[in-house]
Amino acid sequence: MASQAGPSTAAYGIPEAKPDARATSVIVIGMAGSGKSTFVEALSKHPARTSSAKHKPESYFVNLDPAVRQVAYEPNVDIRDTVDYSRLMQEYNLGPNGAILTALNLFTTKFDQVLGILERRSGDVDQIVMDTPGQIEIFTWSASGSIITDALASSMPTCVAYIIDTPRSMAPATFMSNMLYACRDPAERDEVSIMYKTKLPFVVVFNKIDLQPHELLLEWMNDFETFQAALQGGDATDSVAGKHGRRKTGADGEEGSYMNSLMNSMALVLDEFYRNLRTLGVSSSTGEGIDAFHEAVASARQEFLEEYKPDLERMQKERVEKREKDKKTQLDKLMKDMNVGSKGKPGQEKERGDADEEDEEEIEAQYEGDGQIMEPDDEDLGQDDEEEADDFAHGGGFAKAFGSNARFQDDGTAWPRPA
Numbered sequence: 001m002a003s004q005a006g007p008s009t010a011a012y013g014i015p016e017a018k019p020d021a022r023a024t025s026v027i028v029i030g031m032a033g034s035g036k037s038t039f040v041e042a043l044s045k046h047p048a049r050t051s052s053a054k055h056k057p058e059s060y061f062v063n064l065d066p067a068v069r070q071v072a073y074e075p076n077v078d079i080r081d082t083v084d085y086s087r088l089m090q091e092y093n094l095g096p097n098g099a100i101l102t103a104l105n106l107f108t109t110k111f112d113q114v115l116g117i118l119e120r121r122s123g124d125v126d127q128i129v130m131d132t133p134g135q136i137e138i139f140t141w142s143a144s145g146s147i148i149t150d151a152l153a154s155s156m157p158t159c160v161a162y163i164i165d166t167p168r169s170m171a172p173a174t175f176m177s178n179m180l181y182a183c184r185d186p187a188e189r190d191e192v193s194i195m196y197k198t199k200l201p202f203v204v205v206f207n208k209i210d211l212q213p214h215e216l217l218l219e220w221m222n223d224f225e226t227f228q229a230a231l232q233g234g235d236a237t238d239s240v241a242g243k244h245g246r247r248k249t250g251a252d253g254e255e256g257s258y259m260n261s262l263m264n265s266m267a268l269v270l271d272e273f274y275r276n277l278r279t280l281g282v283s284s285s286t287g288e289g290i291d292a293f294h295e296a297v298a299s300a301r302q303e304f305l306e307e308y309k310p311d312l313e314r315m316q317k318e319r320v321e322k323r324e325k326d327k328k329t330q331l332d333k334l335m336k337d338m339n340v341g342s343k344g345k346p347g348q349e350k351e352r353g354d355a356d357e358e359d360e361e362e363i364e365a366q367y368e369g370d371g372q373i374m375e376p377d378d379e380d381l382g383q384d385d386e387e388e389a390d391d392f393a394h395g396g397g398f399a400k401a402f403g404s405n406a407r408f409q410d411d412g413t414a415w416p417r418p419a
């Protein structure tokens with residue numbers, strides 16, 4: 001039996017992907033000092049080589065770190081043009097991390113406008129690269145981080161580049177805590193770490209390989225016994241010494257220690273997760289490995305289009321259907337509470353006062369025939385709303401709209417003030 005075609009995604013308000021949107025947005029995250037900004041700089045110096053001769057390889061850069069003093073690349077959109085982080089600290093008596101989080105929250109309230117700019121550029125560039133704040137949890141554990149990530153993913157192919165400081169991951173314990181951020185259950189697509197709640201395609205980038213080769217870390221991921229051997233050779237929190245990072249095994253090992261046995265059990269659990277990660281080594285300083293990174297982004301884009309997007313559409317459909325159902329239930333309940341069903345019963349209507357009938361008409365007027373709340377007409381929009389919308393529609397750039405010399409308000413923000 002032929003299955004009945006369901007409503008199209010457009011019917012659910014899901015934007016259809018633009019056929020010419022070729023940009024992949026890359027969200028760069030990592031622990032403090034792992035080299036995120038230097039990595040973004042390396043991407044600006046070595047852009048992806050596009051397959052189409054029509055386009056010049058180009059990337060678009062967004063800086064989301066309000067506290068960074070200098071970046072070695074030129075951001076096209078910069079949070080620092082919008083929010084003055086040090087002013088926020090003074091005005092609201094905040095510590096450095098609280099101010100970074102507040103700045104990101106303020107910026108996120110206007111992210112729809114930033115997204116409009118990114119969407120317009122997505123047809124012209126290969127990658128839209130987002131540099132995130134130094135403290136990883138400010139982005140990955142905050143509502144703002146989720147809102148920004150979800151907004152990007154619903155608008156264009158998106159992946160996460162997770163930057164790991166290779167020299168600082170040579171101890172089994174630090175390596176393991178880094179990897180815990182990156183892993184998920186490949187079969188169930190469940191969240192193993194808070195980071196992976198995004199479920200976006202993931203590229204693990206071992207950075208600073210000019211200082212320390214990353215091959216041993218790959219071996220630890222691919223071969224559980226090598227990791228065990230490293231644990232047996234000493235304390236899990238000690239860095240594995242030497243250029244090739246091999247520890248003598250069988251020394252007066254501390255395999256009996258609590259930390260070592262914890263690492264051992266965790267490695268067993270993570271073993272199967274490692275197989276589904278894209279991993280590569282780069283040196284952001286020399287540019288080594290950047291081409292391989294672009295290839296990994298192309299493969300992550302494919303994964304996004306084949307797996308993530310259908311999932312996203314299914315979830316959005318379910319959400320819309322549930323909302324419709326809830327709305328209808330609420331409306332039925334409301335009508336029942338107001339005794340609307342007995343309108344036609346003799347005797348009862350006469351008892352109802354004029355005020356009751358007017359209220360009822362007013363409520364019904366707010367709903368369409370299918371129980372949906374009606375959108376207000378354009379004329380209902382206040383003048384302020386229209387001016388604000390216009391502000392970004394033709395501005396030609398967020399930074400331009402705000403102006404890098406924009407005067408900050410008392411609270412340290414510089415939202416546009418329409419003339």
Ligand SMILES: Nc1nc2c(ncn2[C@@H]2O[C@H](COP(=O)(O)OP(=O)(O)OP(=O)(O)O)[C@@H](O)[C@H]2O)c(=O)[nH]1
Nearest residue numbers: 032033034035036037038133134207208283284285
């Ligand atoms: N040798 C070497 N040094 C690097 C590399 N990448 C980054 N660094 C250095 O690592 C330090 C931190 O780099 P950043 O790019 O500021 O790191 P970040 O993650 O953006 O830092 P925060 O956002 O402030 O947490 C700097 O001194 C960089 O020069 C690399 O590939 N090789």
